[in-house]
Amino acid sequence: MGAPNVWAIKEVALATFYDLKTEKAKVQLRNLKTAGIENSGETKYAQGGRGNTKVVGFSGNRGGKVTLQDCVFTNEVIAMMTGNDIKTGATNVIQRQELKVVANKATLDYTPVNVTNGLISVYKLNEDGTHGDEITFTKGTVATTNYTLAAKVLSFFASDLEDGSDIVAYYNVATDSTAKTITVSTDKFAGSYKVVLDCLVRNTVNEEDYAAQIVINKAKMEDNWKIDTSADGDPSVFDIPLEMLKPAKGNEMYTMTIYDEALIPNP
Structure with missing residues (x-):
């Protein structure tokens, strides 16, 4: 039947971060609770005439945010968000x-x-x-x-x-030599990465599942994040906020491709 036209999102995405310089994968997050994309933009209107009505709109300031929430903490991601390497060794x-x-x-x-x-x-x-x-x-x-x-x-x-x-x-x-030390310093900040979100969607016609891949060409990890501890309630979660940026080449901030994995050519 091929990729669907009408679909529902079934599962949380897997998020993979890629180095912008080397294009190599850095880390994949497989324990996300949520993974969301928020699109943004602004519209400025020319107004006039009787009643000062809106006559025509001009759109701009295209932007987007990615919000990932993980149920566990990953040292590699914390290093990416602090700009400092995780140090291994006695301390x-x-x-x-x-x-x-x-x-x-x-x-x-x-x-x-x-x-x-x-x-x-x-x-x-x-x-x-x-x-x-x-x-x-x-x-x-x-x-x-x-x-x-x-x-x-x-x-x-x-x-x-x-x-x-x-x-x-x-x-x-x-400590022993396997201790991991996380450092937040005044001179290092979060970096930018290519982010790929892989998830499943379900066709509303035949109830079949299909793959969907969202490729965010350039996303800046935000420097505002926190670690919470609590005496009651659910285990602490790790929020990973990112701001989409315009890539160096082209205008595509992100793409989403829905496809049938079973139809990928395999000669």
């Missing part, structure tokens, strides 16, 4: 640990780094979980309100803390 992260003091000592779960001047901070814990008095680091003999540090062990002045007292320690530890 320092901050730990917060609540500890019980036993025999004037408390042992951390992890070995801290850069301990020459002690941990970031150590406090007695109040019954409601808030910070009490600070306990400060000393390199010499431990004195009242001080602690010393050897590897993972904190030692306190004998009469300062009873057995079972609660403290909280903040300190830096080193």
Whole structure:
């Protein structure tokens, strides 16, 4: 029967990003919740005569937006939106640990780094979980309100803390070499890419499914985006907004082709 004239969209699209310089594929998003295109333009009217009616319209400022919403976060896409590469390798992260003091000592779960001047901070814990008095680091003999540090062990002045007292320690530890670091900096911004959306449409006549491919020749990732966390509700989603741009060659901002995959020549 061939490609339909009247159809309905059945599934969310798969989105593939291509590098404008190399034309090579960078990443495909296969877990989108929504993928939408919004067309825009402006019409200016010549008005006059009795009643100042609109006589003729002039259209311009053709534009378009692409909004993708992913149910997962992909490092490669975040790198494209920040303009910075994702760094892989060991780095320092901050730990917060609540500890019980036993025999004037408390042992951390992890070995801290850069301990020459002690941990970031150590406090007695109040019954409601808030910070009490600070306990400060000393390199010499431990004195009242001080602690010393050897590897993972904190030692306190004998009469300062009873057995079972609660403290909280903040300190830096080193990750393993597989850690991924995302950076947003003041001098790097989101790039522009060719975007291809592949989806399915259904013929309203015979209920058959057909392929549809939307090719956006040049789309600028917008620099306004966010990461949300929530204590309730659905898992966080990742919104990926893009603005369509005029390609360097030609005037086609995007095309949409509906076709029958079964009729693709395969000699």
